[in-house]
Amino acid sequence: MSQHRLVNPLVRNIRALKRGALVRxxxxxxxxxxxxxxxxxxxxIDVSRDNPHATGMKPMSFSxxxxxxxxxxxxxxxxxxPLDVRERAKTLLECIGGSVGCYSDTIGIPIMRDSVSDxxxxxDEGVPSASGNIFITHGSDHVPTLMQDSGVLTPVPSQDFGNxxxxxxxxxxxxxxxxxxxxxxxxEELQRxxxxxxxxxxxxxxxxxxPGDPTGHVQSRESMEEIxxxxxxxxxxxxxxxxxxxxxxxxxxxxxxxxxVLAEMGSPFSDAVELASIxxxxxxxxxxxxxxxxxxxxxxxxxxxxxxxxxxxxxxxxPIIGQLALEVMxxxxxxGEPSYEQYQEEIQHIRETLVHNVTxxxxxxxxxxxxxxxxxxxxxxxxxxxxxxxxxxxxxKEEEKLPDFFYCxxxxxxxxxxxCPGSDLxxxxxxxHIRLCIMTSVDTMEEVLRRLGKFHKQFMKDFS
Amino acid sequence: MYDYLQSNFSHDxxxxxxxxxxxxxxxxxxxxxxxxxxxxxxxxxxxxxxxxCFYPELLSDENFALDVRQRARRLIQSCEGSxxxxxxxxxxxxxxxxxxxxxxxxxxxxxxxxxxxIFICSGFWRTLTMMTKLLxxxxxxxQNGVLVPLPYPHTLAMVLGLAGIRSVPYRLREDTxxxxxxEELQRxxxxxxxCCRPMAIFxxxPGNPTGHVQNRKSIEEVIKFAAAEKLFLLVNEVDQHxxxxxxxxxxxxxxVLFDMGPKxxxxxxxxxxxxxSNGLMGECGLRAGYMExxxxxxxxxxxxxxxLNMDISSPVPGQLALDILLNPPQPxxxxxxxxxxxxxxxxxxxxxxxxxxxxxxxxxxxxxxxxSCQPAVGGFYVYPRVDLPAEVLERAKAAGVEADVLYCQELxxxxxxxxxxxxxxxxxxxxxxxxLDPSSNTPTRKHAHTQTDRHMCHFLMEIKH
Numbered sequence: 001m002s003q004h005r006l007v008n009p010l011v012r013n014i015r016a017l018k019r020g021a022l023v024r025x026x027x028x029x030x031x032x033x034x035x036x037x038x039x040x041x042x043x044x045i046d047v048s049r050d051n052p053h054a055t056g057m058k059p060m061s062f063s064x065x066x067x068x069x070x071x072x073x074x075x076x077x078x079x080x081x082p083l084d085v086r087e088r089a090k091t092l093l094e095c096i097g098g099s100v101g102c103y104s105d106t107i108g109i110p111i112m113r114d115s116v117s118d119x120x121x122x123x124d125e126g127v128p129s130a131s132g133n134i135f136i137t138h139g140s141d142h143v144p145t146l147m148q149d150s151g152v153l154t155p156v157p158s159q160d161f162g163n164x165x166x167x168x169x170x171x172x173x174x175x176x177x178x179x180x181x182x183x184x185x186x187x188e189e190l191q192r193x194x195x196x197x198x199x200x201x202x203x204x205x206x207x208x209x210x211p212g213d214p215t216g217h218v219q220s221r222e223s224m225e226e227i228x229x230x231x232x233x234x235x236x237x238x239x240x241x242x243x244x245x246x247x248x249x250x251x252x253x254x255x256x257x258x259x260x261v262l263a264e265m266g267s268p269f270s271d272a273v274e275l276a277s278i279x280x281x282x283x284x285x286x287x288x289x290x291x292x293x294x295x296x297x298x299x300x301x302x303x304x305x306x307x308x309x310x311x312x313x314x315x316x317x318x319p320i321i322g323q324l325a326l327e328v329m330x331x332x333x334x335x336g337e338p339s340y341e342q343y344q345e346e347i348q349h350i351r352e353t354l355v356h357n358v359t360x361x362x363x364x365x366x367x368x369x370x371x372x373x374x375x376x377x378x379x380x381x382x383x384x385x386x387x388x389x390x391x392x393x394x395x396x397k398e399e400e401k402l403p404d405f406f407y408c409x410x411x412x413x414x415x416x417x418x419x420c421p422g423s424d425l426x427x428x429x430x431x432x433h434i435r436l437c438i439m440t441s442v443d444t445m446e447e448v449l450r451r452l453g454k455f456h457k458q459f460m461k462d463f464s
Numbered sequence: 465m466y467d468y469l470q471s472n473f474s475h476d477x478x479x480x481x482x483x484x485x486x487x488x489x490x491x492x493x494x495x496x497x498x499x500x501x502x503x504x505x506x507x508x509x510x511x512x513x514x515x516x517c518f519y520p521e522l523l524s525d526e527n528f529a530l531d532v533r534q535r536a537r538r539l540i541q542s543c544e545g546s547x548x549x550x551x552x553x554x555x556x557x558x559x560x561x562x563x564x565x566x567x568x569x570x571x572x573x574x575x576x577x578x579x580x581x582i583f584i585c586s587g588f589w590r591t592l593t594m595m596t597k598l599l600x601x602x603x604x605x606x607q608n609g610v611l612v613p614l615p616y617p618h619t620l621a622m623v624l625g626l627a628g629i630r631s632v633p634y635r636l637r638e639d640t641x642x643x644x645x646x647e648e649l650q651r652x653x654x655x656x657x658x659c660c661r662p663m664a665i666f667x668x669x670p671g672n673p674t675g676h677v678q679n680r681k682s683i684e685e686v687i688k689f690a691a692a693e694k695l696f697l698l699v700n701e702v703d704q705h706x707x708x709x710x711x712x713x714x715x716x717x718x719x720v721l722f723d724m725g726p727k728x729x730x731x732x733x734x735x736x737x738x739x740x741s742n743g744l745m746g747e748c749g750l751r752a753g754y755m756e757x758x759x760x761x762x763x764x765x766x767x768x769x770x771x772l773n774m775d776i777s778s779p780v781p782g783q784l785a786l787d788i789l790l791n792p793p794q795p796x797x798x799x800x801x802x803x804x805x806x807x808x809x810x811x812x813x814x815x816x817x818x819x820x821x822x823x824x825x826x827x828x829x830x831x832x833x834x835x836s837c838q839p840a841v842g843g844f845y846v847y848p849r850v851d852l853p854a855e856v857l858e859r860a861k862a863a864g865v866e867a868d869v870l871y872c873q874e875l876x877x878x879x880x881x882x883x884x885x886x887x888x889x890x891x892x893x894x895x896x897x898x899x900l901d902p903s904s905n906t907p908t909r910k911h912a913h914t915q916t917d918r919h920m921c922h923f924l925m926e927i928k929h
Contacts, residue, residue: 020770023553054545065517069783080525099506100781101749138586163770288549289782292586319750319779320587325549372832442919 004263013367017163017424019048019432025409025416026152041416047436047448048420050213050380052287057353060286060346062339066092069073071100071322084337092324100320112136112323116295119330124260129297135309136326139280140243151203151242152239153183153193155185157283157433158209163291174426179385181443182374183215187226194234205237206230211244211255211378214425214435218253218377224261232273240277243294245282249354249375259374261300281325283380287439293322293329315410350439355439357445358382364449370460383422386432392463404432410459469688488875509803510788513539514703517548529798539784540621548780554586554772557753560783563755567790580663581757587777588702588739589619591755594771595698595735596627598764599663605654609660611652611695613644615847615889615897633890634665638849641838642674646685653693659792664696665689670703671716673839673889673899677712683720689880702753704738707817709841714801718758734758752782818831818912822846825900847886850896868896 012053026044033039060087069075069089075094076086078270093099094112113131120129136321152165154172165172175193176182190206197203208227210219219227231238248255258277263270280294297305333340358376365373365384375382388403396406404421411419422433440448509532516522516536523533542559544550555561561584565577566768585591600608607630612620614633626629634652636642644667658660667686669678678686690697699717707714717736722729757765792807793800822840827839827847837848852867860867866887876882886897 038509049551051544051550053547054550056545068515068522069520071518072511075515078527080522221557286549290543290547290549292779319782319783321750322779419718 001360005429015320018402018408018421019424022048022412022418022420025412027418032276034061035168039416040203040414041451043322044412044416044418045451046418047438047440048418050283050439051289052380052439055437055439056444057287057350057439058346059288060328060343062333062343063286063288063325065089066328067321067324069176070096071321082338084333084339085437088328092327095144096320096324100324100338109136109320109323112327113295115327115331116297120257120259120297124257124263127260127263129259133298133301133306135298136294136323137278137280137294137296138292138318138322139282139289139291140241140278141280141282149202150205151197151201152238153197153203153206155207155209155212156205157183157435159420159429161423171197171201171417172268173201173203175213179374179431182377183383185223185227185389187230187335190227190334194236196325203236205239205269207241207245208258209241210258211242212250213241213244213379214381214383215374216249216376216381216383217374218245218248218250218255221256221261224256224258228258228262228265228268228269228392229272231232232269238273238275240275242277242279243283244379245279245288247351247354247377248373248379249358255378259297262299272300274301276301281322281329284329285347286325286329288322288325291322291325293320293324293326295326298410323345353440353442354438356442357440359460360445361438362455368453368456368460371456376438380437381435382438383433383435386434388432388462389463395463404434407432407459408434411452412455415455417448417451417455419452488809505765506790507803509793509799509805509806510534510785512799514781514784517543518781522783528705529802531797531799535788539787548784551743552778552780552783554778555769556582556778557780557783560584561788563787564756564792567717568716568756571855572716572722574717575722575873579755581765583755583757583772584778584783585755585772586752587662587709588700588737588753589623591737591753592698592700593623593627594768595755596624596629598771599696600627600629600769604737606661609656609662610698611649611656612890612891613666613668613671613675615642616666616885617668617700618884618899619887621665621888621890630656630660632660632662635892636671636676638838641659641841642671642676642847644678644682644686646689649686649689653689654834662695664695664698666698666700667717668703668719668843670701670707670842672700672703672843673845673884673886674838675843675845675847676838677707677709677714677842680715680720681713681715684719684724686731687717687721687724691728691732697732699734699736702739703843705793706844707842708816708822709839710819712841714842715917718756721758731759733760735760740782740789741927744776750779750782750785752778752786754786768800807869844882844901846900847889848900849886852896866896868898871896872898 004363019284022044026046030044031441033043045055053059055061065081065085066088069085070083070093073089075081075091076089081089092111096109096167110131113134116134117129117131121127149169151173153175154165156174156176163397172298173193173196175185175189176188178186185208195205206227207437210224211217228238230236238258242255242257245255258275262273263276274297276296278294278296282289282294283289299311333343361382369387370387370389371384371440372387373382376382386404386407388407392406393403396403399406401409402421402423405425408419408421422435424435425435427433436452438445480882512528512532513536516528516533517539520536520540522528523537528891539548539559540548542557544552547638558579561579561582564582564584565579569575581592585594607628609630609632610624611634612624612631614635616633621631632652632655634648635645636742637645637648649665651663660826665686670676670803686816689695693697697717700715704714704716718732721734734757736756736758740750788919793803825846826837828841829835829846834851834853835848837846840846849872850868852871856870860870863870864884865873868887872883872885884899886892886899889897889899
């Protein structure tokens with residue numbers, strides 16, 4: 001009996017992402033390598049998603065030491081760990097009920113939420129934050145939404161967020177970032193998207209990602225103010241994903257939170273615009289995506305909505321360890337503490353590596369025909385555009401593949417390098433991109449660029 | 465109601481109501497279950513392995529036993545980038561899927577298990593939510609339905625409601641210790657066909673909140689029923705490790721299905737659920753569980769994976785803990801003694817205590833006026849029926865709450881004891897129950913049981929005036 005009919009049509013409608021097919025291809029290739037099949041490379045390098053520890057970056061020592069000590073409290077009493085690690089672990093362990101195995105409150109352990117609101121008040125230079133408006137989450141990839149049966153204006157390109165909305169019964173309405181101007185947002189485009197949205201659904205929110213992922217664009221204050229005016233006039237909720245706020249690459253680039261800009265715009269905006277912002281320990285210098293620690297802050301939301309949200313996430317069950325990672329990230333060490341220097345060095349190293357990687361990547365790309373990239377000022381990805389020859393596009397269509405997937409699949413097969421096709425990120429037919437994570441060690445990035453450069457030159461020759 | 469209680473009294477240490485004089489200094493929560501907060505010790509082997517996984521510098525520390533370090537090394541290698549902080553494939557780390565499959569095959573005396581049909585998730589409720597989402601219909605079609613036991617686990621209603629699924633109850637028989645009743649199943653399916661498109665049946669074994677453990681014959685009956693009615697089996701087996709009635713054996717639905725031969729083994733579709741949060745180890749904060757799909761199309765499994773991809777896959781520490789708890793150290797290994805010591809001296813003692821407490825609770829509750837209680841031989845609740853006088857029913861009606869909810873509210877406010885109201889486990893039309901967890905032996909809980917006694921008598925006396 002066919003079970004296909006059993007499956008909820010909503011689920012059937014979710015776009016099948018090509019990255020999944022590439023991952024399966026990569027698994028097959030790795031099996032073949034294990035079985036001794038000869039290939040021009042010894043291993044697959046996967047930079048198709050933002051998974052820093054898988055591409056040579058190291059976790060932050062202090063946070064790992066603290067978490068290990070919370071997991072196995074005997075470490076607190078031994079002198080294996082520095083004093084500040086032991087003290088932090090001791091404090092945290094008391095707050096979580098003595099063990100990482102205990103249940104957490106559904107919206108997060110109170111001290112965690114206090115830590116988040118303290119962090120936010122510091123970050124935003126005095127703009128107040130109340131822990132009652134903070135919800136601990138599983139990280140920015142997994143934010144439950146109340147947005148069923150509504151429309152959300154969603155940026156293109158962006159990670160498969162559109163899919164998550166579709167799965168929860170909402171409609172993702174695309175607005176296109178400007179690929180010729182560093183992927184900035186234009187209010188005219190937002191207005192166009194909103195008009196088209198109103199024909200098919202009830203749009204209630206605007207989703208923005210700043211710093212942009214995968215675009216690397218960092219919004220200026222003026223741009224953010226325009227967005228705020230737009231949502232105010234159109235009475236939309238503003239949902240801001242600020243996951244990459246920790247590390248900026250562009251010289252002179254600054255991150256300002258939407259909350260701060262909103263507060264500084266004063267009335268009537270600061271009292272009226274409903275803003276939800278998210279951040280997590282999954283990206284940035286922590287890179288602890290597997291631990292599921294993040295938070296959501298609501299500003300100007302109706303208390304009844306907050307209660308609804310509370311009920312919705314009460315089913316979730318928050319992992320304690322994720323909250324520990326979040327706490328350490330938001331409550332860093334102070335000068336003078338034993339681990340402070342090493343902590344700062346590690347962050348500095350990550351920053352420098354990213355800047356170096358971007359510089360090298362542009363050097364290599366500039367030397368290749370048929371590939372170009374907008375400047376990268378933040379985030380952890382690169383999103384170059386492929387100017388594919390007609391013959392290649394034709395060949396792809398013959399094989400019933402989207403052209404950028406065709407490119408990615410050959411790249412993987414021939415060089416063992418796995419990148420993500422731009423079509424997964426919502427871009428329409430006609431422009432082709434690839435996305436690769438640049439949060440890698442220097443050596444890994446060299447190897448990535450070597451493989452990509454070699455393949456690309458050959459590809460352009462083969463299909464000219 | 466549960467929300468009300470939880471929001472007003474989150475843990476033992478929270479202060480009582482401001483301004484109202486109370487006879488108690490702290491609230492004792494007898495309806496939610498957090499073993500480690502109640503003093504059940506965590507398992508040292510688990511703590512050590514996880515700590516080393518998080519901070520691999522400890523791999524060279526010989527203070528950790530060899531098998532701790534070997535296990536940690538193996539687990540670290542199974543993570544992408546050798547880091548517990550990396551994202552994993554959406555259905556879980558491949559190595560852990562295999563280890564879970566090994567556990568299941570061992571548990572079920574050799575019944576084959578396919579690692580690819582194991583989906584690791586962040587706890588039972590998330591997994592069930594995902595499955596129900598998969599199985600629910602969209603608007604316009606006849607609503608899909610699931611047969612649910614009455615009483616059912618109190619979070620089930622919300623999960624099914626969110627997925628837009630109609631739940632059709634089948635009553636469990638209180639007078640036989642809450643056993644399943646085939647005639648009642650047949651009545652339920654007839655009712656269901658009249659109002660929706662029934663596609664699945666949900667079963668808890670051990671029962672939640674009833675504590676009933678099904679025997680093989682009962683399981684076979686349910687499987688035959690599901691096969692005849694073409695229902696998908698959703699089997700909640702999260703309490704499988706806490707069977708405490710003497711002489712009671714728990715057997716998995718999968719094993720029984722297999723033993724019933726090809727006619728059923730190759731046809732009946734099933735999802736069974738297990739979780740770390742339950743069981744006497746009680747690692748609730750790590751958030752891990754798994755679902756095993758049996759006889760489900762590959763295509764449907766890809767959908768499940770897609771949904772998981774954007775829902776909540778299990779955080780890595782929980783996945784690693786699954787390996788450790790389902791495949792503990794063997795007798796030849798260095799940590800075996802310590803592990804067994806903790807398990808035997810602490811956890812199995814707690815199991816013995818649970819057995820004793822369940823019996824004592826059963827006897828004690830039966831001795832109270834107006835209460836009767838079936839024996840609970842599995843799981844973590846006892847579920848007594850309470851006969852509330854007419855005045856109480858009227859007062860409850862006037863206050864706009866269910867009568868058992870009123871009872872629980874008053875028990876909480878007057879005695880500082882929190883128990884669950886049976887109406888959260890489904891409406892049984894005029895019969896009221898309470899839901900209590902007798903699992904811990906701490907003095908506070910003993911005291912709480914006495915308070916319940918006093919309250920009950922006090923309550924009834926009040927009514928008489």
